[in-house]
Amino acid sequence: MTLKSTLSAPVLRTQPITNGMSVDVEDYFQVSAFEKQVEHAAWDRYECRVERNVERILALFDQADVKATFFTLGWIAKRYPGMVARIVGAGHELASHGWEHIRVTSQQPGVFRDDIRRTKELLEDLGGAPVRGYRAASYSIGRDNLWALDELRDAGYRYSSSIFPINHDLYGMPEAPRFPFHPLPGDDFIEIPVTTVNALGKQWPAGGGGWFRFFPYALSRWAIRRVNRQEGMPGVFYFHPWEIDPRQPRIAGISRKAKFRHYLHLDQMESRLKRLLGDLHWDRMDRIFLPRDEASTTLFESGRTA
Secondary structure, eight states: OOOOHHHHHHEEEOOOOEEEEEEEEOGGSSSSSTTTTGGGGGGSSSSSOOHHHHHHHHHHHHHOOOOOOEEEEEEHHHHHHHHHHHHHHTOOOOEEOOOOOOOOOOOOOHHHHHHHHHHHHHHHHHSSSOOOOOOOOGOOOOOOOOOHHHHHTTTTTOOOOOOSOOSSSEEEETTTTTTOOOOOOTTOEEEOOEEEEEEEEEEEEETTTTHHHSSSSHHHHHHHHHHHHOOOOOOOEEOOGGGTTTSSSTTTOOOOOHHHHHTTTTHHHHHHHHHHHHSSSSHHHHHHHTTTTSSSSEEEEEEOOO
């Protein structure tokens, strides 16, 4: 698979712009930055805080009348089936984040295939609804493992949000389109990148994560509004349940960079998120990006390059 022959971008046709809100459902000890300090085999020894944090997020969304997509780990869903039921019962989209937050770059095709199928089956059994979306751990699909998109399509997924079109020390595919595109020739499977903005001759992340906590809130809001108003495209925002939990246990032995990225401004995240929910329009990923026969709204058609 080559980038030139397979990637094309959409043209937005609906106004006003509604953006995709998403939550990567994983706990504080499961992030990729801690994988050397916290082995997967030891996860059961750590205090799980994800359920209480998801309950707070559900309350925030309810207060703001916002529906979102919850990319959920199979490991989490198996342990908290009631939480999964509450997500779906509140009208949110349930999607897959893989089973154990293992980067796709470290998986062979057969292992990845089993992972995504196992997770999809469990989530659908618990949620009682089709699981159409997938997001790779740490946005770990890129130029060297685009085969993963074929595996997702073959497993019955309709879209992925796993390619981040930026330069980053851990991930990124800066040459990829900035807006939703069809990566598989002759197929309507969709890749939906997290939002970036072009400014000062550079492509900047503008769709959440640590950048949302690092930059002033007004800058993040400006960036998404710029994408909406000047480029006529919906943004995609993401965050994690542990980001609204400043009292989470600290992980020992991590690098200064990892400590900075993970713990910066956790005490400000919830208040910033409340402002973001009120300042812009948000909805589930499937309603924004999937065709009308699969969700409620069609916002784009293939045609424009990024």
